[in-house]
Amino acid sequence: METLGWQVEQLPGLLAVSRSGLVRAWDPPTLDRALQWGRYFQHLHGRFRAQPRLEAALGQRLRRGQQQGRGPPLGFGHLGRCPELLGLALLGNRALPPAACHRLLRSLLLPPEGQAPPGPCSLGLLARRRAAARLLPPPSSAAGSPEEPEPRVRTEAQLLLSRLQEEEEEGPGSPRAAGGQPLWLPRLLEQLPRPRVYRVLAALLLEQARDSAAAEEGDSGAERRELAGAVLSWMLGDPGRVSAFCRFLPGSLLVALAARYPQLSTAYLHLLTGWGSCLRYDPLRGQWTSSRCLGEDEVSWEELRARFGCFMRGPAPLREAALDALKNQKAQDGDFEVCGLSVWTDLLKLKGLKSKKLEQLFFFSPYLTSKAKKCIPPFGVKKAIL
Amino acid sequence: MAQDTAVPKLSFEYWLDKAVQWGQTTTLESQQDVCLHLPKLQEFLQQIYESLKQMNSTIAIQRFPLIGQLLGRLCWNPFVVGYDESQKILMCCLCCLYSSEPQNPVELKANSWILGLLRHLLFSSAWEINEVGTGTFISALGYTSVDYYSTLVKNVVLSLVTELKGNQFNGLNIHGRVSDDHVYVVSLFCVPLITLPDVTPLLEALLTYHGGESQEVLSSEFLDAVNETFLKKKIALSESAVLSLWLRHLPSLEKAALHLFERLISTQTSSLEEITCIIKDSLLPQLSCHPAIFRIVDEVFRNALLETDGAPEVMTIIQVFTQCFVQAHQKDNKQHKFPLKTYFPHHHQPLVIALLKPPCDLPAALWTQHLKYITDNLKSVVEDKSISSFADLFESWFLFVHFGEWADIAVEQLLKSENECSGVLLWLLSFYYNPHNDKEQRTQTLVEAQAVYDRLMMLFSCTTISITDLQAAASTKTDKRQPCTERLVRHLLISFLLFSSGGQKIAQEFISQVMMASNTTNEVFGLLTRTAFRLNQLGLKNQRVMKLVNELLQKLRFID
Numbered sequence: 049m050e051t052l053g054w055q056v057e058q059l060p061g062l063l064a065v066s067r068s069g070l071v072r073a074w075d076p077p078t079l080d081r082a083l084q085w086g087r088y089f090q091h092l093h094g095r096f097r098a099q100p101r102l103e104a105a106l107g108q109r110l111r112r113g114q115q116q117g118r119g120p121p122l123g124f125g126h127l128g129r130c131p132e133l134l135g136l137a138l139l140g141n142r143a144l145p146p147a148a149c150h151r152l153l154r155s156l157l158l159p160p161e162g163q164a165p166p167g168p169c170s171l172g173l174l175a176r177r178r179a180a181a182r183l184l185p186p187p188s189s190a191a192g193s194p195e196e197p198e199p200r201v202r203t204e205a206q207l208l209l210s211r212l213q214e215e216e217e218e219g220p221g222s223p224r225a226a227g228g229q230p231l232w233l234p235r236l237l238e239q240l241p242r243p244r245v246y247r248v249l250a251a252l253l254l255e256q257a258r259d260s261a262a263a264e265e266g267d268s269g270a271e272r273r274e275l276a277g278a279v280l281s282w283m284l285g286d287p288g289r290v291s292a293f294c295r296f297l298p299g300s301l302l303v304a305l306a307a308r309y310p311q312l313s314t315a316y317l318h319l320l321t322g323w324g325s326c327l328r329y330d331p332l333r334g335q336w337t338s339s340r341c342l343g344e345d346e347v348s349w350e351e352l353r354a355r356f357g358c359f360m361r362g363p364a365p366l367r368e369a370a371l372d373a374l375k376n377q378k379a380q381d382g383d384f385e386v387c388g389l390s391v392w393t394d395l396l397k398l399k400g401l402k403s404k405k406l407e408q409l410f411f412f413s414p415y416l417t418s419k420a421k422k423c424i425p426p427f428g429v430k431k432a433i434l
Numbered sequence: 435m436a437q438d439t440a441v442p443k444l445s446f447e448y449w450l451d452k453a454v455q456w457g458q459t460t461t462l463e464s465q466q467d468v469c470l471h472l473p474k475l476q477e478f479l480q481q482i483y484e485s486l487k488q489m490n491s492t493i494a495i496q497r498f499p500l501i502g503q504l505l506g507r508l509c510w511n512p513f514v515v516g517y518d519e520s521q522k523i524l525m526c527c528l529c530c531l532y533s534s535e536p537q538n539p540v541e542l543k544a545n546s547w548i549l550g551l552l553r554h555l556l557f558s559s560a561w562e563i564n565e566v567g568t569g570t571f572i573s574a575l576g577y578t579s580v581d582y583y584s585t586l587v588k589n590v591v592l593s594l595v596t597e598l599k600g601n602q603f604n605g606l607n608i609h610g611r612v613s614d615d616h617v618y619v620v621s622l623f624c625v626p627l628i629t630l631p632d633v634t635p636l637l638e639a640l641l642t643y644h645g646g647e648s649q650e651v652l653s654s655e656f657l658d659a660v661n662e663t664f665l666k667k668k669i670a671l672s673e674s675a676v677l678s679l680w681l682r683h684l685p686s687l688e689k690a691a692l693h694l695f696e697r698l699i700s701t702q703t704s705s706l707e708e709i710t711c712i713i714k715d716s717l718l719p720q721l722s723c724h725p726a727i728f729r730i731v732d733e734v735f736r737n738a739l740l741e742t743d744g745a746p747e748v749m750t751i752i753q754v755f756t757q758c759f760v761q762a763h764q765k766d767n768k769q770h771k772f773p774l775k776t777y778f779p780h781h782h783q784p785l786v787i788a789l790l791k792p793p794c795d796l797p798a799a800l801w802t803q804h805l806k807y808i809t810d811n812l813k814s815v816v817e818d819k820s821i822s823s824f825a826d827l828f829e830s831w832f833l834f835v836h837f838g839e840w841a842d843i844a845v846e847q848l849l850k851s852e853n854e855c856s857g858v859l860l861w862l863l864s865f866y867y868n869p870h871n872d873k874e875q876r877t878q879t880l881v882e883a884q885a886v887y888d889r890l891m892m893l894f895s896c897t898t899i900s901i902t903d904l905q906a907a908a909s910t911k912t913d914k915r916q917p918c919t920e921r922l923v924r925h926l927l928i929s930f931l932l933f934s935s936g937g938q939k940i941a942q943e944f945i946s947q948v949m950m951a952s953n954t955t956n957e958v959f960g961l962l963t964r965t966a967f968r969l970n971q972l973g974l975k976n977q978r979v980m981k982l983v984n985e986l987l988q989k990l991r992f993i994d
Contacts, residue, residue, distance in 0.1 A: 120576035136578050140553060146545055150534035157522075158487075172522035175555040176630055177583040179516035183623045184590045184636075187597040188616045199589040204571055206585055211575045241570050248571070290637070335908075418750045 049105075052092070055114035056106050059089060059130065060122055066137040071144045076151040079138075083155055086131040093128035107218040121236055123214045145312070181196075195304055197251035204244075204249035210237065212275055233278055243296045249279060250297055250305060257308035276309075284315055299358035307363050317373045320355060323347045324377070324395070329388045336391055349391075356395055360380050371396075449478055450489060450500055453507035456674050468513040469625040469655045475514065479523045486530040494531055495544070499530070502544070509551045516628035519554065587632045594620060595639040596910035614645040621656040628663045638675040641682075650682065661686035665693045677721050687727065691734040694718055698751055704991055706967035711987070719758035723766045728759070728777050736832055744835075744869075746921070746960050760790065781833050785811040789837040794972050803849050806855050808840060809862040816865065817873075831869035841866040842964055848887060849894070849929040860884055863925070868918040879919045882910060886923050890930050899936040901944050924954060928961050932979050941982060942989065959990045 062085060065071065074082075096102040107124040114122055126133065135156050138144055142150065186198065197205065199326045215232050215415055237245065254277035284290050294302060294316050306313035326346045336349035347355070359370035374396050381390035388394070452475075456468050482501070486494050492638040494501065505527055508514045515521045528548045536542045557569065557579050572582045597612055621640050627633045637660060645651035661679060663669050671679075676698055694716045703709050713719060722728040735752050742748050763774055778786045788808050796804055815830050834841070844859045853859065864880040889907035893899050915923070931937040931944060948960050966983045969976065 082851055120574050122576055126576060129580075130894055133578055136556065136580070139549070140557065142546075142549075146532075146542075147534045149545070149549070150532055153529045153532055157525050170522075171525065171556060172519065174580050174583060175521040175525065176627075177587045177632065178555065178579070179512040179521065180587045180627050180630055180633065181590060182473055182512040183516055183627065184587075184594065185616070185619055185623060186590070187593045188612050196593070199593050200568065200585060202589050203582060204568065206589075207572060207575055207577050207581060211577070236575075240574050241567075242573055244567070317846040330986055 049174055049369045053106070053109040056089070056092070056127070058085075058115040059110060059127070063122075063133060063137060066134055067141060069143045071138065071141055073229055074144065074148045076147050079144075079148040079151050080155075082134060082138075083131065083152075086134040089127045089130040093124070093130075096124075099126070104218055109169060121211070121215070121232075123218050125214055171301070195254065197254065199246075201247055201251045202255070204248045205255060208240075208248055209252055209255075209275075212279075216275065230278065237279070237282055243292065246293045246296045249283065249293070250301055252276075253280065253305055253309065280309055280311060282371070290315050299355040300361075302355075303358045303362040303366060307366055313366060313369060317369060320352065321373055321377055324352055324391050327352070328389050329391075331388065334388070352391075353395065353398065445478055446498070446500065446504070449475060450507075451625050453504055453511070456511055456513075457507050461621075465513065465622060466577075466653070466655055468511065469622065469659070470509045472513065472517040472520070472626055475508075476518060476520045476523065479508075479520060479527065483527050483530070486527055489530075491531045491533040491541070491598040501527075502547070502900075505531075506547075506551060509555055513623075515555060516630070518619050518629055525552060525555065559865065584632070587630075591633055595635050598636075598639040598643045603865045614647065614651045617643060617645060617651045618653055619633065621652040625653070625655050625659050628659055629668050630671075634669060634671070637669070638672055641671070641675040642678045644682075648870060654683075656685055661689060665690060673717060673720065676717055676725060677727070680721060680727055681724065687730050688734060690716065690718060691731050695734075696750070699747065703989070704963070706750070706754060706963050707970075709751065710758060713751075713755050713758050719755055720762040720766075722759050723763050723771065725767075725772055725777060731755075739832065739835065746957055749835050749838055750960060750964065752835050756836040757839070762791065778833060779902070780829065782811060785815065786833070789833070789840065793839060793843055793968075801843055802853065802855050805840060805844050805847065805862065806858050809858045812816070812865065813861065827869060831865065834866060839868070839968065842968060845925050845929045846933065847970050848925065849890065849933050856887060858883070860887060863922055867922040867925075868916065870918075875916070879916065879922065882915065882919050883922050883926070886926055890926060890934075893936060894930070894934050896936045901940055901947060904937070904940070904944060905948060910926075919958065924949070924957060925961060928958065928965075932965065932982060938978070938982055941986060945986060946989070955990060961986070962987050962990070 062082065066082065092106070096106065103124045106127070109122070110122045110126070128253070135152070138149075138152050139156070175260060212233070215236065216230070237249075240248075253276055260276070283293055302312075302316055306316055323346055327349055329335075330337045338346050338348060356370060356374070358368055362370075374392050378390055378392035378396060381392060384390060384393060386393070452467075452471060454462055457891070482498070485497075489497065505524060508520075509524055509528075515517075515524065528551055531546055532548050532767070533541050533841040536545055568582065569579075598617070620636075624633060624637060624640065628637065635710050640652060640656070641660065643651070650657075657679065660669075660671075661683070664671055664676065664679075680690065694713065697712055697716075698709060701708075701712065703712070718727070718731055722731055735748075735755070738748050739745075739752070760774065763771070772789050775783055775786045785808065788804065788811065791804065793801065812830060812834065815826060841863060844862050847853060848856055848859050848863075860880060864876055864883055868876050868879040870876055872909050886908055893903060893907055896903075904927070908927055926950075927944075945958060949955070962983055966980070966987060969983065
């Protein structure tokens, strides 16, 4: 067992070398040996797959091996995919010399009769799926719906989720931070490229909320909620992070998320009020402008207005919460009703118009003719609230 | 030089022209053109690969100087890369062109160009140039493009399926109908991907999707290709998807029916059970429960009978198909299914109802009576002077062919014992074998059959008979019998051999000496398989006959 553990510990190193310039010195026999190791690890995976204790033990040895080098987090599942991980890493490595590369191509693409190509998925199938992803047109109607992340983002969210689940399964007793959050979680999330990770996390949170609602009170529902909770606390745990998350994502998506996660709703409203407080009224131009060049903690008047507009179109409790926050801020500014004194008064005026007059005109008068509708907002109110 | 002839220069230039053309425009017409050419192109690529793998890269480039241009262009065409096994062949060709010891800058450059193409085929560009995007994101999670694209394709398919089914996941946002143009494009772009299992749910959703207009929204290339692939058993589709395909695209249904015929005729079947399996496997009898499908399939059968001049094999196929169809209809649990008789609307309904009665639902003692009822009805229709055109006569005969099992039972009933209804049953058999519109001819057949039958009945009680006795009983006084009468006589003889004690003793000998000499092995084999099938199906406890039939079949198979 000790020998096995030692061998497994070498895998991260092997993968790291296969991505590095060190392969420049590889000749065909070296390449063959590397691929043989890949097949051997795959064999180990097949042999110990159904034995959770061994799985966990080998997973830990893998992580131990990884501490010595850098690279993506590895788990027991990687042993099974080792030939394909190695093969693709080497194929992508420009440093591999021609003779070794020739051997690699032959063993990946033209395996000798009777020997299956490495990995569970042949490269032909991969190329075919890649072509399929390029060919199939995106759905025409899904665009514009914040609830439906586009397939690419959803895919990344699903892969992130399965990575999180794998980590959770392999290390249920791993050390946790004060908030009950496992320590591996920040390590994993922090190394993901930003700002892309924010959109992916939003998709993950949306999907989790939907799935756990579908799974109701079952065990899997509870597990999912716990995982989503851990991701959310990581997000909310750092002011800079939550600010970057909210600035990066569109208002409609944030409102859809806030409707499912009240903690996020509070944090987002808090951010919006912070951003609003930075705006200054320019009496010469008659409009709200940012105090200085748009920095990390500021948004423009138009954007602030659009983001509050999204709240107004959201579910009733969110609408109420946003209105309360606006009224609160307005009260703090002296509760004046004059334009240009408080950004909150001006926002509320727009919101008030929308929630009373426009709703009455557009939503409660279905018999209004289209001609009449065109005549309604002569002063650009409709444009202003959007 | 064998390699040169394997890849004609002309087709090389032809495909290079095509690749250039496809790469320059992305109009629907050019995409349709790609889809139409994919199978032929794959064949051509396979030929190229077979040549390439026998030479090293330097010779390959000398022999095919334009190969780089061709492969390069094809690797950038997602239709080609997505099709069936073309991507594998393309990669294998590239692999053959890679030189392990590049001697000069050109070869070095060629190597790096090959690796570039392979990376393009296997990773997204983000993986290649290492920018912050999908590639780095997925790698940072410890996944590869294998994991990414298998999940991505499933998600794209799922979102398109959801869109086609008309509403979003949570049921809150019901978007308007998707445009017909979009559905057309999706269907066309699916053509190369039909055999990719991830795409099957999308194929089924497309096949069951109907646009707002009455005209077809799916591309005909798609419908043809799905049908073709389904018939070749390269994909499995749900019954409802296949039903929808055949209902909306008549050429596909016709092809399916013809394909069934081809399979039955090209496969060496040795029993009716095998034929039944092949027929059921085609899904045609099950889906014929939809009257529109039944009508078209029946039309194909009608033409097959007319074109083969009533070949016994075709008659047997129609008979077995009808049995499978009736069984499927009984199993069909739909609430509003059509009664069986409505599938034969233009016929005398009491006759249809009588024919539809499966023999196993009646006690054997009532078979003769039931046959008499069938014959009386059939006779009144056929001999009704007011409607006796050739077409009407054919239709009545065609109807009876569907239920040919009753003709087999009639022969058996005739020869099992003295039968007072023999005249009636012989009329039925004469009609079955000789549906001639000339009444004189039919009467002639009847007279001859009656004579043979009378002589056979005289031999029936003899425990020992010789081959010569039987030959004499089957012989004719006239110079030449019509072929159809010959077939009827042979049917009588086979039944005599099986069911009379004297006949059973000489059956083996008689068949090998007399019948096989007259070159009628196939016909005899067909009659015996029909008998074996019926005896098995009805569970008749006639062990002796069963044993004899099996022995005879065994012998014929051996000779065959």
